[in-house]
Amino acid sequence: MGTEKDFRAKVESALAQPKNLGELEDADAVGTVGSAECGDMLRMWVKFRDEDGRRVIDRATFQTFGCETAIAVASVATELITGKTAEEALNMDSQALAAPLGPLPPLKIHCAQLVEGALRSALDPNSAEQGDVDAVAPTLLQSFQGDGGAPKKVVLRTSHE
Numbered sequence: 001m002g003t004e005k006d007f008r009a010k011v012e013s014a015l016a017q018p019k020n021l022g023e024l025e026d027a028d029a030v031g032t033v034g035s036a037e038c039g040d041m042l043r044m045w046v047k048f049r050d051e052d053g054r055r056v057i058d059r060a061t062f063q064t065f066g067c068e069t070a071i072a073v074a075s076v077a078t079e080l081i082t083g084k085t086a087e088e089a090l091n092m093d094s095q096a097l098a099a100p101l102g103p104l105p106p107l108k109i110h111c112a113q114l115v116e117g118a119l120r121s122a123l124d125p126n127s128a129e130q131g132d133v134d135a136v137a138p139t140l141l142q143s144f145q146g147d148g149g150a151p152k153k154v155v156l157r158t159s160h161e
Contacts, residue, residue: 003103010101014072019079021071024061031121033114034065040110041065042074044118048086057081057089062118069104070111076100077115086123092116 024045034041042064049058060078064070077097081089094112097119098104104112 004105007102007105011068011072014075014101015068018071018075020059020061020075022061022063024059027061029122029125031118031123031125033117033121039065040067040070040114042070042114042118044074044078044115044122046081046119046122051083054085056083056085060119062115064114066114067108067111069101069108070114072101073098073104073112073115074118077119081119089119090123092119 024047026047027045028048029046030043031046032041032043042062044060044062046057047059048055050056060081062074062078064074073094077092080092080097080100084092094109094116097115098112
């Protein structure tokens with residue numbers, strides 16, 4: 001249970017002071033992933049600078065329509081990729097981007113995949129993975145939908161029934 005409390009505390013800390021939230025004027029790259037239908041969307045802006053003959057990420061910012069975990073992962077991920085080349089950042093998977101928060105609960109893994117997808121969309125627009133977060137991990141809504149997107153009936157009962 002300690003791990004869950006640690007995770008919750010780290011998410012709350014990231015939410016209390018989110019880093020790099022908002023649009024970035026004059027961004028060199030912008031990536032967007034998600035689905036307006038399920039409500040999970042994330043956009044990431046990236047600005048580069050030249051450093052010792054290398055083109056590195058100077059700053060990255062984000063906006064999201066997503067849960068607290070998506071905001072927390074995006075916040076820490078934008079900090080992690082600063083100073084890296086596009087190739088170095090693209091080598092980071094969702095687990096690496098969320099690492100400062102600790103292990104994600106299974107229902108929150110898609111939040112980190114959303115951040116990874118937005119990063120890939122910005123840095124490698126021709127990537128086959130861009131915008132395809134749904135194929136990797138279903139949202140909670142998709143988990144409750146049957147084949148063809150039809151909703152499943154969910155009955156919640158008290159322990160007295």
